[in-house]
Amino acid sequence: DGFEVVAAGAFIAQHCIFPKVANGRPDASDMAVATDFIKRAKESGKLDISTIKGNRPYKKPGAVPLRPQTDESVCRTCGVCARECPTGAIDPVTLATDKEKCITCCRCIAVCSSHARKFNGIMYATAGKIFYAQNSKRREPELFL
Ligand code: SF4
Ligand code: SF4
Structure with a gap:
């Protein structure tokens, strides 16, 4: 739509369906990163969006059966x-x-x-076990600018 991208960021927040993942995030460390990101983005020039990580073409979102x-x-x-x-x-x-x-x-x-x-049910409990096993490790924000 004609916007010029100057910065991008992937930030962490508590997962809404499996809330033990990233529980308490964003925390003070995340907010410090975000504050610094805003400052740097204001001073940043045009970003080559091909440098932003991700799958292209974007995947169509699947329906969550919960x-x-x-x-x-x-x-x-x-x-x-x-x-x-x-x-x-x-x-x-x-x-x-x-x-x-x-x-x-x-x-x-x-x-x-x-x-x-x-949420209730066996499907939620089973999906939760898999999701927690895969996503319990702390991850940090990723910045692109
Ligand atoms: S019922 Fe579904 S769409 Fe409505 S607030 Fe709850 S989770 Fe969101
Ligand atoms: S109606 Fe019941 S489920 Fe809905 S917000 Fe109030 S206490 Fe919670």
Whole structure:
């Protein structure tokens, strides 16, 4: 769209589906890197975008077959999750998740102060074991400028 790229960065944040990965990130070290990145980006010239790591052409995103559900035993029926869901996937009355509308963004989990929105099931547990085994090692931000 005519923008000129001067800098790019891959930063680390806590994983929303498997939150033990990068738990507590971005931390103070990440924020220091980000602050320095902003300063350097302001002074940077045009970036050759072919130097940015990644797979090209970009892969099409696959659907994530996991959807959070409401644990009725701890839900206070406050309705915050339904109001905050960006796709309107949570029924405001039954609090059931519409599997077609849900994009697995985990906003509902983040805003539920009762911790009543969660992933369940064997598929989640199995995927979690594999994901944690592959991604538990700390990784650092990568900068391109
Ligand atoms: S935000 Fe949590 S407590 Fe409130 S309705 Fe949703 S699941 Fe229930
Ligand atoms: S994960 Fe995101 S899209 Fe799915 S129900 Fe929760 S807030 Fe809505």
